[in-house]
Amino acid sequence: MADKRLIPWWRLLWLRFRLYWLAPWLQGIQLGFLLLRHKEMEPLALDYLRTYNTMVHAMDLSTQTREAEGSGLGGPLTYGETPWTTFMKVLEHVPIGPQDVFVDLGCGAGFLCLLVAKVYEIPVLGVDLIPGFITRGQSLAAQHGLFKLEFRCDDFTSTDLSQGTIFYITCTCFPMVLMEQLSRILSRQPSGTWLITVTRPLSGPSFELIKTLTGRYSWGKDEIYLQRVR
Numbered sequence: 001m002a003d004k005r006l007i008p009w010w011r012l013l014w015l016r017f018r019l020y021w022l023a024p025w026l027q028g029i030q031l032g033f034l035l036l037r038h039k040e041m042e043p044l045a046l047d048y049l050r051t052y053n054t055m056v057h058a059m060d061l062s063t064q065t066r067e068a069e070g071s072g073l074g075g076p077l078t079y080g081e082t083p084w085t086t087f088m089k090v091l092e093h094v095p096i097g098p099q100d101v102f103v104d105l106g107c108g109a110g111f112l113c114l115l116v117a118k119v120y121e122i123p124v125l126g127v128d129l130i131p132g133f134i135t136r137g138q139s140l141a142a143q144h145g146l147f148k149l150e151f152r153c154d155d156f157t158s159t160d161l162s163q164g165t166i167f168y169i170t171c172t173c174f175p176m177v178l179m180e181q182l183s184r185i186l187s188r189q190p191s192g193t194w195l196i197t198v199t200r201p202l203s204g205p206s207f208e209l210i211k212t213l214t215g216r217y218s219w220g221k222d223e224i225y226l227q228r229v230r
């Protein structure tokens with residue numbers, strides 16, 4: 001009997017085309033839109049692209065680290081990216097002030113953190129378990145004088161998140177047990193804290209759904225949930 005979990009050959013071919021041939025072109029389009037909105041991001045964005053070139057390099061780093069640690073592929077550490085254009089549209093719906101602290105849980109290569117730290121000049125925390133992402137993010141932050149930006153190599157279910165006022169979490173590959181754990185942790189944040197989650201919302205009476213958006217991601221269209229702690 002054929003294994004129904006196998007991905008069809010045509011889908012693998014299309015994914016390979018997107019990653020290795022289409023990705024650099026799409027990255028250039030993203031850079032153009034970013035600089036139209038935030039010209040001050042140009043030196044940082046170019047240094048970031050020199051560090052990773054395309055999403056493929058970040059994905060390879062994630063895959064190699066997980067394989068070396070024996071954690072295998074798939075699961076909550078699966079790598080995917082939020083396009084810069086999608087993220088900028090999401091931020092239009094969230095009031096950001098000088099008192100805020102932005103937190104990206106599972107920050108990956110860290111560009112969203114770099115963008116918020118540079119454009120909004122507020123404290124930023126990016127948390128991820130892949131050491132290579134953290135060291136590269138720290139290097140870029142230091143090169144560009146982003147001293148309010150911290151990249152932390154840690155498990156976001158146990159690290160201190162108490163200072164965060166705006167959270168961004170891509171939950172696409174998170175199992176329900178992890179979603180429940182995150183919901184419990186983030187329900188303790190102060191009233192008014194913003195929670196932006198991709199694919200599924202946090203659950204429980206502590207959260208108020210403000211708005212649902214649809215955005216494009218490296219894996220296709222997905223739902224974006226904007227919630228606040230009651």
